[in-house]
Amino acid sequence: MSMMKLAVHNFKTSFKSYLSLIISLAFTILIFYNFQNILFSGVLTSLGESNTRNIRIIIQVITLVLICFILFFVWYSTNVFLTKRKKEIGIYVFMGLTNQKIGKLYMIETTLIGLVALGLGIGFGVLTTQLFQMIMMAISDISVELVFGFSLQAILLAAVVYLVIYFIFTLKGYVNIVRSSVLEMVSANKQNEYVKTKAWILILKSILGVIITGIGYYLAIKEGGIEVMSNVLSAVVFVIIGVYLLFGGLIPLICQKLADQKRFLYKRERNLWINNIIFRIKKNYHTYAMVSVLMLCSVTALATGFAMKNRYEGIVHFRNTYTFQILSSQTGLREEYKRVIEKESGIAYSSKIALLQLDSNAVDSPYQNQYYGILSYSQVQQLAKESGLDFPFEQLEEDEYISVSQLHLMSFITDSSLVTETINGKVYQEVEETSIPYLGYLQEKLNLYMVSDSQYQELMPLGTVVYCYNYKLSDMDHFEAAQDILKSYDNYDGLVSLDPNSNEIEWIKVLYSLCVFMFMVFVLASGSILFMKLYNDAYDEKERYQILHKIGISKKTLKKAIINELRFAYLTPLLVMSISSYFSVHSLAKLMQTKLLNVNIMSVLVIYVFIYICYRLSVSIYQKNVGIK
Incomplete structure (x- = not known):
């Protein structure tokens, strides 16, 4: 042949x-x-x-x-x-x-x-x-x-x-x-199949695994400034190393300690599968750790997708807070602009605010920008009331400010207390950062600081006051007509108009669907790897189970031993993944400034269901391959 x-x-x-x-x-x-x-x-x-x-x-x-x-x-x-x-x-x-x-x-x-x-x-x-x-x-x-x-x-x-x-x-x-x-x-x-690792090696691996994994979890949820991203990347490395050490040290150590307890070992025929797990763990722990990491990647991928979707919806809402924003150096023009717009469309709500524009030389900021603006606390509070926006802030002290920023896709600063700004030689402490769209689209173009009314008055000589008039149309079908009539009206310094049908950031929604597919790939891979490994192990165990059956152990008992052994093989990576996923998703939620706990729970449950299906198939095929079906 x-x-x-x-x-x-x-x-x-x-x-x-x-x-x-x-x-x-x-x-x-x-x-x-x-x-x-x-x-x-x-x-x-x-x-x-x-x-x-x-x-x-x-x-x-x-x-x-x-x-x-x-x-x-x-x-x-x-x-x-x-x-x-x-x-x-x-x-x-x-x-x-x-x-x-x-x-x-x-x-x-x-x-x-x-x-x-x-x-x-x-x-x-x-x-x-x-x-x-x-x-x-x-x-x-x-x-x-x-x-x-x-x-x-x-x-x-x-x-x-x-x-x-x-x-x-x-x-x-x-x-x-x-x-x-x-x-x-x-x-x-x-x-390397029937090798019982020395206890001191397992203890050392266990201690290192717990410490390294703990460091990874801590870095994942630690708040901070610009170093947050490096902390997250370090956390990924630490958790992967820690998971491998846990499967190579702590888990086999626990199994060996349980095997040493005779009262535990000889109940319910546990000796038929506990010892088998101990002897095979040295060969298989890489697989279990690998599967756990893959499942963790799948949860994180899906959470990233949902986070992106939430941010997209938030950014669209943010940008469409106002349909038109008119900038002028003159005050008292709110009703005049309103009458012009109402010739073509009704107005759902409108607001006005005085924006103090500062020269870049007046601000010493670690995040340099060409344009800086100062807002008065009481004026922002009034604008929020007129536009139907939240205003959950306490009165500000003389050296405090609130950063009024755009809705970022991802934030690398999770602790505002670490941020300060120097304006005209005076240091101001950031007490909070808000992405509530008080100035709508303009917040994406300016560095805006909300200060106390007294500080606003003190800073006025340093810049130029620009009045911002904001309008939201009640019927978006009249957007183009209202835009045309405003453009023909030249009594203003600047006009910002937001087309409600703009698809400028549609790519974020596509990223969401791609993350869903990545979730599917990683879940299928993790289940397939475990299934393949246990399928092949069945052939190695065939002789052992046939001998056990010949010496008088019933098929029912042997089937139960197989169920317990495979349950351990599938459940252990799932438990490690479940714990680790909380920290990875929690870290992602902070960076994306969105709530992801429900996504975390849902994705974990989906993985449990899929792995349970793989487990049931493995039990049936394993029993058949070892000849006790």
């Missing part, structure tokens, strides 16, 4: 073993291809140049993330596959095959798996192109014309990226086999 025929035969025989791997790889390729197809299909051009550019940048960033993920996933899956196959292909040595021929057999068989996954991924990707775009636009709530079709560039890019990565690790497996001895291949799946 030729190498090709033998490889095809092995592939057909073991196809069920490869199914979870093939499906996971195919799904990842499907998502990767559809993201690229969006870039090359031209479906985004109707959103405008700015939105298209921003969405392209986002998809390119996600493409890099997906490439890293494919790299990691292929590396893990080929390693698992190689370990599982080494014992079997090692037997071919006794049939007279050289290591080179065995390596060739492995490469052909692995290539078949990769090509089937690629074919399924690209094939279903092409078939679901329009569906993918429709779902993405529906989630984003964007109306664009969807045209069925596929991009050859997207297909080639997806295929080349995947095949290059897959070939690298296939070649690595070939080299591994060529350099392996017969004994190493035959005993490959027994190495």
Whole structure:
């Protein structure tokens, strides 16, 4: 029999073993291809140049993330596959095959798996192109014309990226086999399996894991100034390292301590699975930690999507607080401008405020801007009353101010007490930052400080007073007519008009839908990795369970032992993820200045449901593979 025929035969025989791997790889390729197809299909051009550019940048960033993920996933899956196959292909040595021929057999068989996954991924990707775009636009709530079709560039890019990565690790497996001895291949799946780690090593890892994870959690929720972003990035590194140490130290330590308690161990046949977990944890803890981190990434991705959606809605509301803002150096023109607008449309509400514009030389700020404005406390309070806005602030002291800022997509300062401004040589302490749209769109263009009335009067000689008249139309259908009549009226210094149909920031909504897809990719990957690992473990455990059954242990008892062992394998990463996700989402909520607790709970529950399905499938297949079904 030729190498090709033998490889095809092995592939057909073991196809069920490869199914979870093939499906996971195919799904990842499907998502990767559809993201690229969006870039090359031209479906985004109707959103405008700015939105298209921003969405392209986002998809390119996600493409890099997906490439890293494919790299990691292929590396893990080929390693698992190689370990599982080494014992079997090692037997071919006794049939007279050289290591080179065995390596060739492995490469052909692995290539078949990769090509089937690629074919399924690209094939279903092409078939679901329009569906993918429709779902993405529906989630984003964007109306664009969807045209069925596929991009050859997207297909080639997806295929080349995947095949290059897959070939690298296939070649690595070939080299591994060529350099392996017969004994190493035959005993490959027994190495490091039944090793009970020394207690002092576990204690050291446990202490380091708890400390490092704790530091990561602390940095994630720590408030601060501009250093917040670096704290968050450090927190990511600390939590990942800490999770690996917890799975490599604390969890096996707890299991070993429970096993030492005889009264616990010998109740309900716990010795059938507790000891098995202890002996296998050294081999499997990397997998559990990896899955926990992947699930944490999925929760964070979904939370990011919802945060972006909330910010988008907030920014749209912020910018549309007023339809027109008229700037003039003259006071007392509010009713005059109102009469002009009412010739074309009714007015829902209006307001006026005096804005003190300061020269940049008068302000010594760590965040330099070309324009600075001072607002009077009582005038802002009156404006809020007229425009129906909240005003939840206490009277200000002489050296205090409130920063009246735009609604940022993300804030890198979470502790206002660390911020000061020097105006005309006097240091003012920031007591709060607000994004309530008192001045609407103008807040995005100016650095605005609300001070006490007395301080406002004291600072007036340093700048120029500009009066801002704000109007909100009651009927937006008359926007263009009202805008035209205002433009023809030249008794003002400046006019700001906000088109309610503007789609300038539509790209933020697309980012939300992309985050939802990333959530799906990471969740599927985490479930697939656990499923693959436990599926392969079942073959290693087959002999042990058959011996236990032969010495008189009932199938019912053995099935219960399997349920408990698999429950531990699935539940432990879930619990670590659940705790860690609170801190990651809490940190994100602070940066995005939005509430995400409900999103955190919802995403965790979705993951629990999916992992529970994987768990039930694993129990059934595991029992069948070990021969006690």
